[in-house]
Amino acid sequence: MACFTFFKFMMVLSNLLILLGGLTLLGVGIWVRVDKGLFLQVLSPFSTLDTQFVNVCFFCIAIGGVLVLLGVLGCCGAHKGSKCLLLLFFSIILIIFIAEVAAGTVALAYSSFAEGILKAWATLVLKNQYGSDPVVTKIWNSTMTELNCCGFTNYTDFTDSYYSEQSEGSYPPSCCQLDTAPCSQQQAWHSAVQGCLKQLLKALQKHANIVGGIAVGIGGLEVTAMLVSMYLYCYLDNNVS
Numbered sequence: 001m002a003c004f005t006f007f008k009f010m011m012v013l014s015n016l017l018i019l020l021g022g023l024t025l026l027g028v029g030i031w032v033r034v035d036k037g038l039f040l041q042v043l044s045p046f047s048t049l050d051t052q053f054v055n056v057c058f059f060c061i062a063i064g065g066v067l068v069l070l071g072v073l074g075c076c077g078a079h080k081g082s083k084c085l086l087l088l089f090f091s092i093i094l095i096i097f098i099a100e101v102a103a104g105t106v107a108l109a110y111s112s113f114a115e116g117i118l119k120a121w122a123t124l125v126l127k128n129q130y131g132s133d134p135v136v137t138k139i140w141n142s143t144m145t146e147l148n149c150c151g152f153t154n155y156t157d158f159t160d161s162y163y164s165e166q167s168e169g170s171y172p173p174s175c176c177q178l179d180t181a182p183c184s185q186q187q188a189w190h191s192a193v194q195g196c197l198k199q200l201l202k203a204l205q206k207h208a209n210i211v212g213g214i215a216v217g218i219g220g221l222e223v224t225a226m227l228v229s230m231y232l233y234c235y236l237d238n239n240v241s
Contacts, residue, residue, distance in 0.1 A: 026067075
């Protein structure tokens with residue numbers, strides 16, 4: 001009984017924190033969606049990233065909604081001793097866990113295939129939308145400046161592109177080592193600035209331990225939540241029987 005009471009208390013407490021976190025994310029996401037102007041005014045010191053911040057609102061709403069659902073199910077299930085809610089909580093966590101494992105496995109097994117699809121998509125965007133779409137141009141300029149890279153693969157991604165045609169055959173300044181404009185094809189070739197894919201892979205490898213640790217931590221929390229919810233469910237089921 002003491003063990004059951006302890007796990008019940010921990011279940012309620014942890015899910016209250018999950019519920020609060022979900023409500024916070026949901027609130028921020030809705031705020032950004034409804035009142036973008038005020039949100040961007042608050043974030044005026046980070047005006048160069050305003051577009052990225054606003055686009056995150058949908059992610060916040062989705063994740064916040066899931067967390068609120070899990071928090072409510074976990075709290076009510078543990079507090080009221082509801083086997084139905086505990087089983088539903090366990091099922092949702094299990095589905096999320098399986099989806100994460102499957103996504104990780106597919107990403108590792110088909111990394112080259114995914115890279116090919118991503119390359120085809122990025123090259124098409126750079127050739128047709130860079131220079132014509134302000135949002136795409138701003139995102140790619142920020143990425144190339146931060147990572148000191150040029151294009152997705154290299155400067156050839158901009159060859160015969162909309163940007164190249166509109167700028168009389170020149171390339172973005174990031175494609176030249178001196179970061180000067182105009183950047184000619186010959187200067188871009190001599191500069192040999194690496195593509196953003198290689199720079200992103202380097203950044204991921206550099207922080208692989210941190211990313212791996214976070215992934216293992218999240219997985220551990222999910223497994224713990226499933227074990228605790230299943231323990232409470234089995235305890236209640238045995239008592240009812």
